[in-house]
Amino acid sequence: xxGVTQSPRYAVLQEGQAVSFWCDPxxxxxxxxxxxxxxxxxxQLLVYFRDEAVIDNxxxxxxxxxxxxxxxxNSTLKIQSAKQGDTATYLCASSWIYEQYFGPGTRLTxx
Amino acid sequence: QQxxxxxxxxxxxxxxxxxxxxxxxxxxxxxYFWWYRQHSGEGPKALMSIFSDGDKKEGRFTAHLNKASxxxxxxxxxxxxxxxxLYFCAASSNMGYKLTFGTGTSLLVDP
Numbered sequence: 001x002x003g004v005t006q007s008p009r010y011a012v013l014q015e016g017q018a019v020s021f022w023c024d025p026x027x028x029x030x031x032x033x034x035x036x037x038x039x040x041x042x043x044q045l046l047v048y049f050r051d052e053a054v055i056d057n058x059x060x061x062x063x064x065x066x067x068x069x070x071x072x073x074n075s076t077l078k079i080q081s082a083k084q085g086d087t088a089t090y091l092c093a094s095s096w097i098y099e100q101y102f103g104p105g106t107r108l109t110x111x
Numbered sequence: 112q113q114x115x116x117x118x119x120x121x122x123x124x125x126x127x128x129x130x131x132x133x134x135x136x137x138x139x140x141x142x143y144f145w146w147y148r149q150h151s152g153e154g155p156k157a158l159m160s161i162f163s164d165g166d167k168k169e170g171r172f173t174a175h176l177n178k179a180s181x182x183x184x185x186x187x188x189x190x191x192x193x194x195x196x197l198y199f200c201a202a203s204s205n206m207g208y209k210l211t212f213g214t215g216t217s218l219l220v221d222p
Contacts, residue, residue: 102154
């Protein structure tokens with residue numbers, strides 16, 4: 001069974017640039033999560049979906065971050081104007097019941 | 112203030128030894144706990160969940176939960192070099208949909 005896939009694996013950009021991260025969850029998983037993991041810290045939930053609906057986006061910096069899951073399958077997380085403080089690994093996870101399966105993440109560096 | 116604290120921050124054990132990791136929550140809404148392991152360059156992977164007071168054993172891993180003190184521990188017996196990784200405790204008020212991760216423990220198993 002294929003796991004959660006994410007792309008790109010790495011991204012380097014200047015402050016003010018935009019970047020998008022893409023996630024393909026495990027087939028059949030209805031719930032999809034996006035986490036931010038700063039270096040040497042635990043993952044922090046940004047937003048999660050059940051099918052195409054946003055269930056909780058209370059931790060998403062809404063002025064610059066956005067996330068969509070239009071058909072209830074793949075998802076995109078976008079940062080409009082990146083800041084150095086956004087440097088982190090962005091993890092996508094999916095679940096069917098309650099165990100979350102994580103992808104390898106996208107490591108973002110903002111210079 | 113972190114709602115889920117882990118100790119120690121780092122731990123070194125000899126191959127074949129016992130590793131003991133601790134986790135304490137400050138939020139009484141958290142009733143469901145998970146242990147995740149993350150190897151370098153990978154996403155976290157669930158090791159085990161524990162939802163009831165007492166011990167839960169899965170192979171070389173044993174978790175212990177005390178809901179009254181909101182304390183959960185993980186014990187790894189017969190530690191292997193492949194167990195060297197970051198270990199995260201994660202807590203939830205709804206079994207697993209919205210996880211709050213702890214600060215992490217870095218485990219090194221010396222061959």
